[in-house]
Amino acid sequence: MLQARSRKKNTPADIPAPDARTGSAVRLTQVTKRYGDGASAAVALDGVSIGIQSATFTAVMGPSGSGKSTFLQCAAGLDRPTSGTVQLGGQDLAELSENKLTEYRRTRIGFVFQAFNLLPSLTVEQNITLPLRLAGAAAESASVDSVAAGVGLFGLLRRRPTELSGGQQQRVAIARALITRPEVVFADEPTGALDPDTAQDILHLLRQAVTDLHQTVVMVTHDPVAAQHTDRVIFLDAGRVVHRVDRPSADQVKRVMTELRGAR
Incomplete structure (x- = not known):
């Protein structure tokens, strides 16, 4: 079981604290994202307005080209929308300079990707603590041990990624995402490179992060079986939110x- 830890943040003092009154970990308001100009412009998101409650597990799904990746990139502050606002933890991301936004992502946002994105020259422990070190914060041994044990990596901290299985590497990525106790963990197809049994283990860990640590997880996926682990599925098509399902089953999805x- 994942162990709850202190919510103390190692964040720059001049970045405002999240506004708990909003109730939403992420809120998009009339967010549009266009690529290009004029008649040839491609609209990836088209006036999306949606809030994602804190301490919930949300899946984002849709056909190819529906805007899933752009949704994640804008919601996570990896890309800026053409218009509209994105609030994360009560902070309007448009109010942050590029440097402040980078600091915000390091300490308030966790990322888990399909390709793991671990640094092969670093040990498991060094990969886990990388966000803290980039932010100039100290990594407490007790916190590292706790998160490593919680995702099944205790005893493997001195190994390097090449000495681990794919499932173990994704566990390192999850531990890295959780080490700062971020406002939101964004997961982009986190089980796409894993076999079904290992994928179930990873989804169980993400579910535990919500249940045990009260984290907020937003996961882009194409897999109905993965989606049934979540509290809600948001469906996109042509850059718009077109449907939502609470407490989803794989068959519903x-x-x-x-x-x-079929509607295309």
């Missing part, structure tokens, strides 16, 4: 995805 593909 499959039906909605089939309808969306």
Whole structure:
């Protein structure tokens, strides 16, 4: 079981603290993202307005080209929308300079990717603590041991990524995402490179992060089986939110995805 730890943040003093009154860990308001100009412009997001509650597990799904990746990039502050606002932890990301936004991502946002994105020259422990070190914060041994044990890595901290299985590498990525106790963990197809049994283990860990640590997890996925581990599925098509399902089952998700593909 993942162990709850202190919510103390190692963040720059001049970045405002999250506003707990909003109730939303992430809120997009009339967010539009266009690539290009004029008649040839491609609209990836088209006036998206949605809030994602704190301490919930949300899946973002849709057909190819529906805007899932752009949604994640804008919501996580990796890309700026053409118009509209993105608030994360009560902070309007548009109010932050590029440097402050980078600091914010390091300490308030966790990322888990399909390709793991670990540094092969670093040990497991060094990969886990990388966000803290980049932010100039000290990594407490007790916190590292706790998060490593919580994701099943205790005893492996001195190994390097090449000495681990794919599932173990993704566990390192999850531990790295959790080490700063971020406002939100964004996961982009986190089980896409894993076999079904290992994928279930990773999804269970993400579910535990929500249940045990009260983290907020937003996961882009194409897999209905993965989606059934979440509290809610948001469906996108043509850059718009077109459907939502609470407490989803794999069959429900499959039906909605089939309808969306058939409507094209």
